[in-house]
Amino acid sequence: MSEDVVKxxxxxxxxxxxxxQLEAVKTKNNSLFIGVPKETSLQxxxxxxxxxxxxxxxxxxxEVLIESKAGEKANFSDNDYSExxxxxxxxxxxxxxxxxxxxxxxLSPEELDLMQQGQTVIxxxxxxxQPKDFLKKLIAKKVTAIAYDYIKDNTGSFPVIRAxxxxxxxxxxxxxxxYLSNVNGGQGLMMGGISGVKPTEVVIFGAGAVxxxxxxxxxxxxxxxxxxxxxxxxxxxxQDVVGRRVYTSTLQPKVIANALKHADVxxxxxxxxxSRSPIIVSEEMVQNMPEGSVIVDVSIDQGGCFETSRVxxxxxxxxxxxxxxxxxxxxxxxxxxxxxxxxxxxxxxxxIIELGDGGGIDHCIRKILSVRSGIYLYKGMLTNPFLAEEFxxxxxxxxxxxxxx
Numbered sequence: 001m002s003e004d005v006v007k008x009x010x011x012x013x014x015x016x017x018x019x020x021q022l023e024a025v026k027t028k029n030n031s032l033f034i035g036v037p038k039e040t041s042l043q044x045x046x047x048x049x050x051x052x053x054x055x056x057x058x059x060x061x062x063e064v065l066i067e068s069k070a071g072e073k074a075n076f077s078d079n080d081y082s083e084x085x086x087x088x089x090x091x092x093x094x095x096x097x098x099x100x101x102x103x104x105x106x107l108s109p110e111e112l113d114l115m116q117q118g119q120t121v122i123x124x125x126x127x128x129x130q131p132k133d134f135l136k137k138l139i140a141k142k143v144t145a146i147a148y149d150y151i152k153d154n155t156g157s158f159p160v161i162r163a164x165x166x167x168x169x170x171x172x173x174x175x176x177x178x179y180l181s182n183v184n185g186g187q188g189l190m191m192g193g194i195s196g197v198k199p200t201e202v203v204i205f206g207a208g209a210v211x212x213x214x215x216x217x218x219x220x221x222x223x224x225x226x227x228x229x230x231x232x233x234x235x236x237x238x239q240d241v242v243g244r245r246v247y248t249s250t251l252q253p254k255v256i257a258n259a260l261k262h263a264d265v266x267x268x269x270x271x272x273x274x275s276r277s278p279i280i281v282s283e284e285m286v287q288n289m290p291e292g293s294v295i296v297d298v299s300i301d302q303g304g305c306f307e308t309s310r311v312x313x314x315x316x317x318x319x320x321x322x323x324x325x326x327x328x329x330x331x332x333x334x335x336x337x338x339x340x341x342x343x344x345x346x347x348x349x350x351x352i353i354e355l356g357d358g359g360g361i362d363h364c365i366r367k368i369l370s371v372r373s374g375i376y377l378y379k380g381m382l383t384n385p386f387l388a389e390e391f392x393x394x395x396x397x398x399x400x401x402x403x404x405x
Contacts, residue, residue: 112134203266
């Protein structure tokens with residue numbers, strides 16, 4: 001075989017081998033402009049983004065505009081945000097010119113007036129309890145409204161609700177421990193007790209996330225815990241996740257009354273998916289509780305599950321009725337505003353990055369079901385059937401809308 005033929009065959013074989021190619025560098029699909037206004041609600045101390053996550057967003061090519069003193073109540077200064085790369089706005093109107101408005105509390109009527117045509121708002125919308133005119137204004141402005149408490153994670157659970165419930169559940173036991181002491185007019189008991197002394201008795205109503213973490217905290221301090229709920233599946237789950245046997249019962253009035261006669265602490269953690277929380281404990285039951293015992297009604301934001309509960313504030317959190325100390329402050333997570341802000345920011349920052357990487361809100365809604373679950377309005381069209389029925393407004397199926405646009 002000639003030398004030329006050998007060379008020709010060698011070259012042909014070389015061409016057949018896989019060749020290295022330079023992969024195109026992936027660029028960011030969409031840069032987002034996020035506005036974070038200062039919360040105006042009296043009892044709201046949380047902020048949806050902390051400085052370290054603002055830096056993460058800015059490094060990913062997004063623009064963040066934060067109203068001056070938005071993080072002040074959670075002990076984050078304007079300088080902290082500025083050093084993280086955020087722009088500081090000293091005028092509320094300028095914040096509401098951002099593409100995406102990120103808030104903790106629902107929009108107030110004044111904030112709604114500042115919203116621009118076609119904007120996106122991510123907040124605790126609470127639209128079912130807003131007046132019909134409020135919803136009509138959002139529709140008229142063609143707003144895309146996302147309720148962050150209904151955004152799901154990869155496991156199908158609601159991470160914001162879970163995180164805030166964890167804070168509320170743990171805090172409820174710490175609050176009860178404070179008010180059991182002599183300093184705050186309680187029985188002079190230490191939560192949990194010590195060796196040779198009868199443990200503190202804690203009664204918890206509910207078996208959801210708040211009840212779970214309240215149970216964990218109380219057991220961790222050495223208290224004796226009784227949990228009441230009509231949801232036996234949740235009671236079984238609570239037993240499993242706590243990792244030990246706990247006294248559980250359905251909501252039987254005689255059993256509840258007997259438990260409260262000896263209870264040092266009662267925690268209300270009953271929730272209703274649509275309306276006010278059910279009243280489980282009558283005034284007569286409260287009258288029979290020991291002098292100086294403590295009620296922490298976490299469900300007060302839905303009306304409370306004790307007949308004697310009435311809303312209090314962080315400034316004046318308690319009152320005494322029938323010798324029992326009542327703590328009925330809505331939004332308990334704001335009591336630990338910095339921790340709660342970190343928890344919220346840990347959830348929002350990845351969602352915003354995902355929105356940007358996915359090509360913006362519209363593209364992300366098509367691809368990411370977890371975000372889609374929180375949408376109440378899409379470009380001014382009502383996509384929540386419950387709201388449509390409640391207010392008598394036309395409803396559009398989100399999947400059909402996405403197929404059409």
